[in-house]
């Protein structure tokens with residue numbers, strides 16, 4: 001596959017006289033539409049002011065779900081569509097989307113019947129605790145909606161004794177529990193990037209560029225600011241799709257077409273390093289009501305625990321981070337169902353927040369604002385003007401359906417034939433994915449034979465990139481980065497892993513930088529890899545990654561230092577990862593590694609000194 005090269009893309013943009021469609025916003029809704037329009041062979045341009053998937057699309061609860069809760073608001077069509085899309089994602093992206101057993105702890109038999117009926121009838125906004133009967137009804141409808149296509153088991157109930165046997169540490173007051181199946185996504189940012197890479201590689205008229213912001217419009221030409229090279233580009237278009245999520249009204253303002261379409265709510269999540277809680281979850285998600293009847297989630301995220309979220313109205317989508325009040329609220333909610341599992345602030349290894357781009361609404365409770373999606377059109381004022389389509393709301397789960405609907409609307413309005421759609425197209429490393437244990441074993445054997453790596457490393461790369469792991473192997477071969485003829489593990493051997501990571505090789509990081517429009521250190525640790533969210537980031541590794549990035553980008557030491565400083569500031573403010581935490585982790589997690597490199601590795605010693613320097617600073 002061709003690399004995503006930002007410089008070449010900018011040159012191509014500069015050569016365009018007019019695009020068919022420009023999409024503003026590289027979150028999942030903009031990316032989904034980009035993929036859909038690219039295959040109609042249109043001249044389509046996707047621009048993102050920061051990195052792809054750095055807004056709400058990087059901040060979900062990571063559930064790919066039907067939305068059981070939305071049944072109470074009588075949003076049947078949303079639930080039906082979501083379940084259908086969930087099943088398509090399980091099929092089309094098996095490398096990143098997997099089934100997840102989901103359990104609801106239940107504290108009464110009949111509670112909530114009255115309030116849920118009123119909510120269903122639209123007569124109240126209040127949340128309430130739901131008893132077994134209300135939940136049973138909801139799960140029954142869920143099963144009926146899934147019956148046609150899903151292969152997942154139907155829901156089941158357990159009485160109190162069986163529940164406590166299965167999940168130790170749960171609140172002793174519960175009466176029973178219900179378990180059903182939804183799905184979760186391990187690497188949303190990578191899945192989105194795969195769609196961009198694929199579209200650009202297959203369709204030469206499709207262009208995508210990150211760090212390129214729409215700043216205004218002059219004489220019907222869009223003004224685009226390149227935030228890396230500080231230059232302005234202009235481009236004309238037949239239609240503009242505003243997929244800028246919580247920024248939709250700000251974007252329309254820049255286009256001199258003011259609107260008040262969005263009423264965003266902020267949601268925050270914590271990643272906890274708490275082995276007791278991890279084992280108490282027994283591989284399940286707990287989908288539970290907290291003390292005030294709001295639904296929260298907690299589930300194992302690799303060897304950590306993901307818990308969330310909050311739901312707070314905000315006007316400004318920038319400057320969004322998890323506050324101490326939100327942290328305490330999430331802890332209190334968690335303690336409500338696991339009262340005897342000790343939680344400490346030190347357990348928090350990462351936090352993240354995002355703004356749900358919900359439609360502007362007068363609902364008293366944020367939970368009642370629809371999670372569905374809609375298209376708002378501002379017609380062109382004259383023949384030299386272009387129409388603006390704002391993509392409002394939606395969920396990660398439903399991005400493909402939303403994109404398909406937007407594509408159909410554009411096909412009618414600007415006049416093109418729909419040649420194909422993405423419904424049954426596997427995404428990226430989900431193509432030819434080995435779905436059975438036997439097929440997986442065979443894939444691993446073949447990979448080892450092709451690239452001379454050990455089986456453990458091949459399995460790791462399959463988990464991380466799906467079948468796209470072949471791209472990485474080929475890149476390393478072509479670049480001659482490693483000697484593949486050796487009998488040692490050339491991708492994974494001691495000499496090829498990074499000095500401060502037992503998981504990533506230097507060649508792998510170089511591959512990501514060269515092929516995936518990496519422009520900053522944050523792109524690497526937050527979005528191209530799971531290093532930060534999985535709690536694996538520490539100061540020595542961050543510095544080493546910065547060294548690789550600086551070498552590939554040919555940055556001088558001043559530029560490299562400024563990148564590191566900016567990254568540390570961002571991680572502290574937006575992800576609660578302080579310098580001292582990162583340094584402490586370096587000392588504890590990688591103590592032995594640091595020691596072993598102390599005497600014989602100049603780079604490592606330099607990095608360690610830089611690390612001590614950063615800690616002091």
Ligand SMILES: Cc1cc2nc3c(=O)[nH]c(=O)nc-3n(C[C@H](O)[C@H](O)[C@H](O)COP(=O)(O)OP(=O)(O)OC[C@H]3O[C@@H](n4cnc5c(N)ncnc54)[C@H](O)[C@@H]3O)c2cc1C
Nearest residue numbers: 025027028029049055056057060061063214245267396397
């Ligand atoms: C806390 C939380 C939990 C959630 N949990 C789930 C879940 O578990 N499952 C699920 O299915 N969904 C979930 N969602 C919903 C889902 O994540 C969002 O609906 C979806 O990501 C919205 O995508 P988007 O592309 O519209 O917006 P965004 O991802 O925010 O993308 C908009 C992009 O536009 C860019 N932009 C803005 N202005 C400009 C400009 N002038 N020029 C260029 N670019 C610009 C921004 O930088 C941003 O990247 C959750 C959302 C949140 C916030």
